[in-house]
Amino acid sequence: MIRIESLVLSRGTRRLLDxxxxxxxxxxxxxxxxxxxxxxxxxxxxxxxxxLPDAGSAAVPPAWVVAHVAQEVPVLERPAREFVIDGxxxxxxxxxxxxxxxxxxDGHAAGELHGRxxxxxxxxxxxxAAVLMAGLGFSESDAAxxxxxxxxxxxxxxQLARALMARSDLLLLDEPTNxxxxxAVIWLEQWLKSYxxxxxxxxxxxxxxxxxxxxxxxxxxxxxxxxAGGFGDFERARAEEMSRHNALRARQERDIARLEDFVNRFxxxxxxxxxxxxxxxxxxxxxxxxxxxxxxxxxxxFDDPGDAADPLVTLDDCxxxxxxxxxxxxxxxxxxxxxxxxxxxxxGAGKSTLTRLIAGRAPPSAGQRHEGRGVRxxxxxxxxxxxxxxxxxxxDHLARLEPAAREQxxxxxxxxxxxxxxxxxxxxxxxxxxxxxxxCLALLCRARPHLLLLDEPTNxxxxxxxxxxxxxxxxxxxxxxxxxxxxxxxxxAVDEFLLVADGRVxxxxxxxxxxxAWLLARREDGQSSAAGPGSGPSRRDQRRAQAEAxxxxxxxxxxVQARIAVVEREMARLEGSLQTLETRxxxxxxxxxxxxxxxxxALREQGRMAGQLVAxxxxxxxxxxxxxxxAAAALAAEAAGTPPGLPNPTAVTEPASEKT
Numbered sequence: 001m002i003r004i005e006s007l008v009l010s011r012g013t014r015r016l017l018d019x020x021x022x023x024x025x026x027x028x029x030x031x032x033x034x035x036x037x038x039x040x041x042x043x044x045x046x047x048x049x050x051x052l053p054d055a056g057s058a059a060v061p062p063a064w065v066v067a068h069v070a071q072e073v074p075v076l077e078r079p080a081r082e083f084v085i086d087g088x089x090x091x092x093x094x095x096x097x098x099x100x101x102x103x104x105x106d107g108h109a110a111g112e113l114h115g116r117x118x119x120x121x122x123x124x125x126x127x128x129a130a131v132l133m134a135g136l137g138f139s140e141s142d143a144a145x146x147x148x149x150x151x152x153x154x155x156x157x158x159q160l161a162r163a164l165m166a167r168s169d170l171l172l173l174d175e176p177t178n179x180x181x182x183x184a185v186i187w188l189e190q191w192l193k194s195y196x197x198x199x200x201x202x203x204x205x206x207x208x209x210x211x212x213x214x215x216x217x218x219x220x221x222x223x224x225x226x227x228a229g230g231f232g233d234f235e236r237a238r239a240e241e242m243s244r245h246n247a248l249r250a251r252q253e254r255d256i257a258r259l260e261d262f263v264n265r266f267x268x269x270x271x272x273x274x275x276x277x278x279x280x281x282x283x284x285x286x287x288x289x290x291x292x293x294x295x296x297x298x299x300x301x302f303d304d305p306g307d308a309a310d311p312l313v314t315l316d317d318c319x320x321x322x323x324x325x326x327x328x329x330x331x332x333x334x335x336x337x338x339x340x341x342x343x344x345x346x347x348g349a350g351k352s353t354l355t356r357l358i359a360g361r362a363p364p365s366a367g368q369r370h371e372g373r374g375v376r377x378x379x380x381x382x383x384x385x386x387x388x389x390x391x392x393x394x395x396d397h398l399a400r401l402e403p404a405a406r407e408q409x410x411x412x413x414x415x416x417x418x419x420x421x422x423x424x425x426x427x428x429x430x431x432x433x434x435x436x437x438x439x440c441l442a443l444l445c446r447a448r449p450h451l452l453l454l455d456e457p458t459n460x461x462x463x464x465x466x467x468x469x470x471x472x473x474x475x476x477x478x479x480x481x482x483x484x485x486x487x488x489x490x491x492x493a494v495d496e497f498l499l500v501a502d503g504r505v506x507x508x509x510x511x512x513x514x515x516x517a518w519l520l521a522r523r524e525d526g527q528s529s530a531a532g533p534g535s536g537p538s539r540r541d542q543r544r545a546q547a548e549a550x551x552x553x554x555x556x557x558x559x560v561q562a563r564i565a566v567v568e569r570e571m572a573r574l575e576g577s578l579q580t581l582e583t584r585x586x587x588x589x590x591x592x593x594x595x596x597x598x599x600x601x602a603l604r605e606q607g608r609m610a611g612q613l614v615a616x617x618x619x620x621x622x623x624x625x626x627x628x629x630x631a632a633a634a635l636a637a638e639a640a641g642t643p644p645g646l647p648n649p650t651a652v653t654e655p656a657s658e659k660t
Contacts, residue, residue, distance in 0.1 A: 002023070002058075004021055006020075006057070007224075008020075009046060011039075016038065017224070018222035029195075029201070031215070031217070032200060032216075032217050033209070043219070047060055047066070064170050064198075067164075067171050068171070077146045080143055084158060084162050086165075091120060094117055129143075130143065132165060135187040135188070136157045156178075157180070169198060171197055181351075182515075183347070189212055204458070216234035304477050305477070308374065308376075311334040311337075312335045312336065312451045317368075318369060319331070331354070331367070335481065336479065336566070339496075340493060340494050340565065342481075343482070344497050345500035349500045355379070355453045355481060390428055390429030393425045393427055394426070395411065397428070398414060402446070418464075434461055434462060437460050449478060451479045452478060452480045454480065454484070457484065470488070473489075474493065477573075495565050496558065557627060564624070567616050577609060578606065578613065
């Protein structure tokens with residue numbers, strides 16, 4: 001087993017671990033969690049022998065083969081598949097010895113080495129490498145490409161494949177999902193579940209941890225503490241511990257009350273939709289996050305951007321790509337105020353291309369893009385971090401946006417993003433990736449956008465900031481288009497999904513569990529078709545036809561679902577305003593003679609808002625009934641054998657006002 005005893009570890013003058021102890025048994029899968037800078041990566045460096053402890057010990061069994069993902073990927077001319085196979089160090093060592101034996105005509109040694117190659121199934125190495133590369137998103141043609149031709153993110157994937165290629169006893173993974181899309185994350189989870197060695201994984205992705213690990217090690221205040229179970233079990237145990245600290249109770253109660261109010265209203269009004277059920281589960285988890293993360297001083301909110309044109313952005317039969325290459329065609333899309341859209345699809349399918357098109361950063365190669373007058377768009381991507389000026393501080397960047405603002409107001413705002421005191425004055429150059437991402441989100445938040453386009457916003461963010469971002473998006477009144485491999489964030493912040501695949505953008509009728517099933521079915525179909533003719537193409541065609549039919553039905557329901565989302569947000573706004581007004585009416589001073597006019601106006605406003613709320617509730621009920629009627633009509637059409645795409649005379653049609 002791995003034994004860490006009374007470990008003291010420092011970086012410079014900062015003590016990361018102080019008297020930490022931990023035991024990890026062979027075959028155990030452990031997730032390491034904790035805020036950025038707490039010492040997780042340094043602990044990995046210690047286990048790899050790259051650092052020495054200041055005191056205490058950290059021992060890995062000497063016979064164990066240790067695999068990890070190297071941080072730097074050299075620019076090589078070596079073919080990608082050979083680079084991945086190099087991860088099996090024993091295989092390459094035997095091959096080198098065999099070449100030497102054959103060169104010296106040592107038949108006896110060559111025979112023994114051939115036997116060792118057979119024992120480790122060396123003949124299967126190219127196939128193993130191909131499976132790893134395909135699972136991580138590489139195409140067949142990528143196998144022969146030189147490593148140096150790939151971008152930085154794809155070279156990191158090659159390093160991950162190389163680490164998985166090793167027949168290791170211990171696998172160390174530091175943020176393995178950061179450069180992966182959701183498809184690759186789901187594949188990696190399946191692979192790690194079947195991994196027989198010991199796994200230590202640093203991750204801020206709670207669903208990844210829940211699906212992979214059987215224990216969580218919390219790195220906090222210089223100590224290591226092991227919790228049995230997945231991340232959800234850790235959250236519950238941590239929440240119980242923290243609830244015993246009276247100093248944190250006020251903040252817990254405020255955050256949890258706000259979340260529970262949202263959950264209760266959502267549960268009462270949208271329990272019949274599958275996506276709503278998925279969102280409720282996510283919100284329930286957020287309550288645990290609020291308790292477990294209550295000691296993290298990160299809290300911010302997006303200000304109300306004010307009224308905006310409707311729709312915000314329209315794409316009319318657009319095509320988009322890069323250079324002469326067209327990635328997406330026939331895009332028809334309206335982004336309306338209050339929309340919450342998640343983009344699904346493999347890396348390279350065009351999600352980032354679509355967000356750039358919506359943002360207006362790249363013109364369509366065909367069709368028309370229309371942007372509402374006065375619409376402010378906030379666009380976050382990993383390239384946003386590169387636009388920060390290294391010599392400027394966080395305060396400097398914010399002051400450039402608002403030169404007339406008071407310095408103290410800007411400092412208070414930056415404090416919500418973890419930039420306290422002198423941290424707000426430090427130059428950006430030495431900041432970590434997580435700190436730069438926090439600053440970019442702060443600048444985005446301050447701009448009060450009507451539409452937020454977030455392309456992998458959680459890369460490099462720790463649990464505290466991810467939780468703060470999730471809560472902020474919950475209360476954000478504008479529209480959101482989100483690309484993320486963080487399923488917790490998607491479940492909590494998204495109402496509908498678009499699938500970007502095969503050059504098209506179509507509605508996806510389902511939640512993330514349905515998407516996972518869709519991916520697995522598609523992968524099975526690909527494996528079946530690879531087996532040759534007669535391996536079951538009719539089954540594949542049937543699934544494709546069923547998926548197309550579901551997507552067409554989803555397209556009919558989509559305008560109604562979008563209107564329901566708008567109505568629910570307006571109801572929530574009115575309920576909040578009514579609560580504020582009723583608090584005012586409960587104050588004794590308003591009933592004084594001098595306040596007669598104010599009382600009359602408040603009562604009139606109360607009646608007006610109550611009437612609007614009743615009308616919205618009636619509209620909401622009518623829309624729900626319409627949605628159910630559409631679903632029933634779709635089932636009836638399927639039972640009657642109506643061919644996909646042909647109108648059914650018994651189906652309920654969309655109201656003219658809701659057609660797109």
